[in-house]
Amino acid sequence: MRRLRMPALLVVLVLIVTAxxxxxxxxxxxxxxxxxxxxxxxxxxxxxxxxxxxxxxVDANLQAxxxxxxxxxxxxxxxxxxxxxAKAALEKAQREAAIIAARLVDAEDQQATITxxxxxxxxxxxxxRAAIGQMARExxxxxxxxxxxxxxxxxxxxxxxxxxxxxMATALRTQAQILDQLRTAESANKNAEARLGAVKxxxxxxxxxxxxxxxxxxxxxxxxxxxxASLDELLARQVQQQASLDAQRAALAAQLAQADAEAAAVQAxxxxxxxxxxxxxxxxxxxxxxxGPIGNALFGNPTSVSxxxxxxxxxxxxxxxxxxxxxxxxIDLRTFCNTPIYAGRAGTVTWAKARYGFGNQVMIDSGxxxxxxxxxxxxxxxxxxVSSGQTVERGQLIGRSGNTxxxxxxxxxxxxxxxxxxxxxxxLLGL
Numbered sequence: 552m553r554r555l556r557m558p559a560l561l562v563v564l565v566l567i568v569t570a571x572x573x574x575x576x577x578x579x580x581x582x583x584x585x586x587x588x589x590x591x592x593x594x595x596x597x598x599x600x601x602x603x604x605x606x607x608x609v610d611a612n613l614q615a616x617x618x619x620x621x622x623x624x625x626x627x628x629x630x631x632x633x634x635x636x637a638k639a640a641l642e643k644a645q646r647e648a649a650i651i652a653a654r655l656v657d658a659e660d661q662q663a664t665i666t667x668x669x670x671x672x673x674x675x676x677x678x679x680r681a682a683i684g685q686m687a688r689e690x691x692x693x694x695x696x697x698x699x700x701x702x703x704x705x706x707x708x709x710x711x712x713x714x715x716x717x718x719m720a721t722a723l724r725t726q727a728q729i730l731d732q733l734r735t736a737e738s739a740n741k742n743a744e745a746r747l748g749a750v751k752x753x754x755x756x757x758x759x760x761x762x763x764x765x766x767x768x769x770x771x772x773x774x775x776x777x778x779x780a781s782l783d784e785l786l787a788r789q790v791q792q793q794a795s796l797d798a799q800r801a802a803l804a805a806q807l808a809q810a811d812a813e814a815a816a817v818q819a820x821x822x823x824x825x826x827x828x829x830x831x832x833x834x835x836x837x838x839x840x841x842x843g844p845i846g847n848a849l850f851g852n853p854t855s856v857s858x859x860x861x862x863x864x865x866x867x868x869x870x871x872x873x874x875x876x877x878x879x880x881x882i883d884l885r886t887f888c889n890t891p892i893y894a895g896r897a898g899t900v901t902w903a904k905a906r907y908g909f910g911n912q913v914m915i916d917s918g919x920x921x922x923x924x925x926x927x928x929x930x931x932x933x934x935x936x937v938s939s940g941q942t943v944e945r946g947q948l949i950g951r952s953g954n955t956x957x958x959x960x961x962x963x964x965x966x967x968x969x970x971x972x973x974x975x976x977x978x979l980l981g982l
Contacts, residue, residue: 589628609957613799615868618959620792627785634778642769648764655757658750660855665747672740679733686729692839693902770786807875809853810908814880817914817928819908822915825902825924842922845969848981850895851945853884853929853962854952859982860885865975880973881930881966882893882980886952888961892929893946893981895965900941901926903950909964910956913949915935923969930964931955 564898609617677962796803829839852859863883869876906912911932917925933953937943954961967976 560609560628580841589632609803609810611957613796613803613806614957614959616792616799620789620796623785623789623792627782627789630778630782630785634775634782637771637775637778641768641775644764644771646770648761648768651757651761651764655754655761658757662747662750662754665743665750669740669743669747672736672743676733676736676740679729679736682692682729686725690850704768768799803875806957807877811877811909813909817909818968818971818973819925821901821914821924821968825971828924839919840922842970845920845923845925845979847978849917849925849979850927850967850976850981851893853893853895853965854886855890855893856885856887861977861982865973865977881928882976883965884963884965886961886963888953889933889951891948892932892950892952892963894943894949895927896925897945897946898926898943900937900939900943900949902939903935903937904939906959911935911950911953912956915943915949921951924971926968928966929969930966931958931962933961 705868832839861882862885863879865879865882867876868879892913895913896915896917898915901914901916903913904911909928909930911930911934913929913932915927915929915937917927919925929949930954932950933955935950937947937949943949952963956962965976965980966973967979968974
């Protein structure tokens, strides 16, 4: 019976040791995956912000598709983390269920062993009682008992006495041994019955735990299945949305080319105006010298948000969902829909009109600074408060913020032109 119990004990030990040594490592892997998922989620959230900021030049339909794809991608890391946790919970429940099942097998083996022992001891005790009864009956047949006086009085000779005494001593020892064996057997049976009761209680407890683990495992399995279905749905949606975008690559390229052409036209108009102004000033005897350092903090805050809050920087950037690289020629500043936009520097309004991609645009010429022609544009306005040719002062209301042109949300796209070319507005805003 002991040999039969060894496999169950070994299974328990192996499972416990495996759980002790693999659980921390497994938990570490889950933590690592969770951290990676969180980092990926943060990166995709940033990419979504970049997607929103990079929409200049793209029409509303493509904007909507790109934002839908960005939203879907942002949900995938969290869905993957939920699936990983659900799988970990299922595997944990299955490991614990296996340990409990092995302990239950071992307990049932113990129950069988103890029951067999009790049966064998009970049979042995019955044999001892039968032997004692037989001895009593034999003694009764011989006159009711045997004593030392009887041995002496009944002895016919010294040899007879020695023989009778030896037989009597042997009988008494045998009787005493049988009584001792009976007491030992009965005591062992009582202990075995106590152990059997404890084992039965343990079996009942383990069966209850096993039933609970079945419930937990079923719930974990259902959670894992639901998490996988959710992730699969997101992945399928991502593929579908990416395919929709890919199908409109030609339209996207055309829109971007049109937006770039409009930006080039703006710069060409400014450069032509600068050249004309320089020629007029030179003809009037006021030529402009060579361009020098322009300095910093030349513009005040053009928004009603204080301090200035930059949502997207100047420079080349890769669009995370539309997959193109182009120059973001200005700086995006946080504003809210229909909030005031102010002139960052005094000057003359070159134009206040709608332009492709820029939406409603106010261009202000601030003259020359250390030999450099300086202008700034305020884009995506919902309305104008100034008109072409008007002189404005720093901090004067020039319009209200909006989402016109190819913009994804209300904000101010602010561009600064030095000698007709765009530069990074950040230092010129004193940032």
